[in-house]
Amino acid sequence: MRVYISGKIGEEVISAYTLQKFAKAEQMLKSKGYEVFNPTKSGLGAHAESLAMKNGTTFWEEIVILDLEELKKCSAIYMLEDWKKSDGAQTEYYYARGAGKKMFFQNRIHGCEYLDHILSESWKKCQPLMLPEEGEDEWDCSFRFEKKHIDEVWIPIENK
Numbered sequence: 001m002r003v004y005i006s007g008k009i010g011e012e013v014i015s016a017y018t019l020q021k022f023a024k025a026e027q028m029l030k031s032k033g034y035e036v037f038n039p040t041k042s043g044l045g046a047h048a049e050s051l052a053m054k055n056g057t058t059f060w061e062e063i064v065i066l067d068l069e070e071l072k073k074c075s076a077i078y079m080l081e082d083w084k085k086s087d088g089a090q091t092e093y094y095y096a097r098g099a100g101k102k103m104f105f106q107n108r109i110h111g112c113e114y115l116d117h118i119l120s121e122s123w124k125k126c127q128p129l130m131l132p133e134e135g136e137d138e139w140d141c142s143f144r145f146e147k148k149h150i151d152e153v154w155i156p157i158e159n160k
Contacts (some may be wrong), residue, residue, distance in 0.1 A: 002035040003104065006069045006092040007080025014040050025080060026107070028157050037070050046068075064088050068095055076102035078155065079110060104155050111154040 005025050009018055022040040029036045036088065048062035055062070067088070077096040083089035096103065105111035 001076055001102070002074040003029050003076045003078050004037045004074040004092070004096070005029070005039065005078050005080065006071075006083055006089045007135060008082040008086035008089060009040065010086055010088075020055065024157050028155070031076060032155070034076075038072055039067055039070070040061075041073060042067075042070065060088070064091055067092065071096060071101075072099070074101065076104060078104040079106065081107045081110075083110075105152055105153055106154070106155065106157055108154045114153060 005022055007021065007025075012016060019040050022038050026036045026038045026041075044063060044066045045059075048059050048066055049068075050060040051057070054060045068091070071092055077092060079089070079093060083093060103111075103114055105114065
């Protein structure tokens with residue numbers, strides 16, 4: 001499975017901190033047997049700059065499109081802890097979710113929010129992912145869902 005790493009970059013010259021953050025995620029994912037796309041190592045920045053000049057667009061517009069093309073080739077996305085602080089990472093998140101990619105999160109709370117979203121959408125469509133067992137209500141069922149599936153979406157870089 002090929003996994004795309006998504007998180008806050010937000011710099012034209014990528015800082016050592018950002019490179020290290022993405023490198024740690026890449027190393028961890030590779031240690032689990034995944035093939036990884038790391039956008040900080042992609043070399044797409046120069047291409048995005050030339051496209052922006054050619055098309056009269058911005059670097060951001062072009063790099064997001066190029067990154068989404070790479071994400072399209074992946075089966076899953078790994079959302080770093082700071083992804084909500086980045087317009088680009090949020091764009092990648094919504095694309096991946098809409099395209100049905102497997103979702104992984106560094107932050108457990110973000111993973112739980114994603115699972116809660118799936119569960120609430122499932123209940124709205126009257127096609128629950130799992131029915132409450134006899135004697136339990138929807139809240140009990142939601143808790144069971146989270147416990148059963150959290151390991152499928154939560155992959156911390158380091159065990160704290």
